[in-house]
Amino acid sequence: MNNHEQVGLSQDPLTDLKQRLRQFAAERDWDQFHSPKNLSMALIAEAAELVEHFQWLSEEQSASLPPDKLVEVEQELADILIYLIRTADKLDIDLIRAAQRKIELNEKKYPSNKVRGSSRKYTEY
Amino acid sequence: MNNHEQVGLSQDPLTDLKQRLRQFAAERDWDQFHSPKNLSMALIAEAAELVEHFQWLSEEQSASLPPDKLVEVEQELADILIYLIRTADKLDIDLIRAAQRKIELNEKKYPSNKVRGSSRKYTEY
Amino acid sequence: MNNHEQVGLSQDPLTDLKQRLRQFAAERDWDQFHSPKNLSMALIAEAAELVEHFQWLSEEQSASLPPDKLVEVEQELADILIYLIRTADKLDIDLIRAAQRKIELNEKKYPSNKVRGSSRKYTEY
């Protein structure tokens, strides 16, 4: 039986991850540290590790990483997702629905016929 | 027909979101701005907006937000997920598998019998 | 009498700023919110506002900002310095001496004859 099965039949992969992470924290008695405030700090620290990989690279270089760098970047993305799921779980927020709603808002905010190809900042429309 | 259906039958919600975001960027000719380097900057800027909500709150307050704050925090989490999906897509990284692997690594790195309830930093084990 | 003089004769500009910021917080009874933990969150939130100005710009564009952007960026740098001074003050750290020591460490860590013009990450030396 693998870890995946330990948490039972899943509805979707994010829900599976949420449940594995709950179990992970519970087994270590780490929920006491996982306030949304603290989790937001852990999340941004992981986001910064991603940024650090790219800070001296050109945009082009950032798009074609050597294999060893790509493995490291993959782990940073994983860490960000992990803390994002934990934060959402602690606040009882459905990440998928939140993203769907935000994309719908963005579709109205940035109509393609108005913003197409513009280098202006999104906030300036 | 809703937006969800526009991008066809899906394997899972994250793949759906990835495809909607591809379409969103393509319709606006914004892929030219979406290098992994730039996306990592957008991602951390959104993570900071999350942090900003919590910076003057106690940990307890961060766990019981008033409804209007919760709506705002939900949008920040959505923005983080959106840029996380875009970054992973541009680097051809499978976010779910990356997180699963990272959790397995963490399970070995922090055995529950050794780290249980400790307030020491994870890095000090 | 201007604000500068209100805090008396100064040794150096950073010490002046530290004293003005102490007074600013005291007059508002805001020291209760200014734990190093909270201040580090405020600091990174300001750093992210700086990042946000540059995220869709090329490196060249970031070096030649239009006047209105430059004014905004100046304010972000000011905010970062303000929270940096507050954090250092709360931890009784002398920022100038800390930076002098760090530069000396960096001079040893990255000898110019070894790292000259290299695009490799600093951490890889």
Place this chain on the structure above:
Amino acid sequence: MNNHEQVGLSQDPLTDLKQRLRQFAAERDWDQFHSPKNLSMALIAEAAELVEHFQWLSEEQSASLPPDKLVEVEQELADILIYLIRTADKLDIDLIRAAQRKIELNEKKYPSNKVRGSSRKYTEY
């Protein structure tokens, strides 16, 4: 002759640091990497290392760090100041004057008789 003297007589400590950092980059031919965009990424990565020290600590713990942690935190603050000075230098911004102006703005924005001791977010006034 110490490093300080190498850059000549100074007006103030920040100007000294600016000049030492210019020399440091020039000797290593690193100016090519030091666009404001890249420097903002390096700055936020250092700010995140500060955040990381505090993420699992209570506010009280963050205010009374053990000596070994304090040394590490001092180095993070130094790194932030170093990249802040470099960014300001590249944009020809006077950090001290920028901070003085920002404090004056804040004094008007948050009149002490109105905001005293309030736990509401600054942005809500």
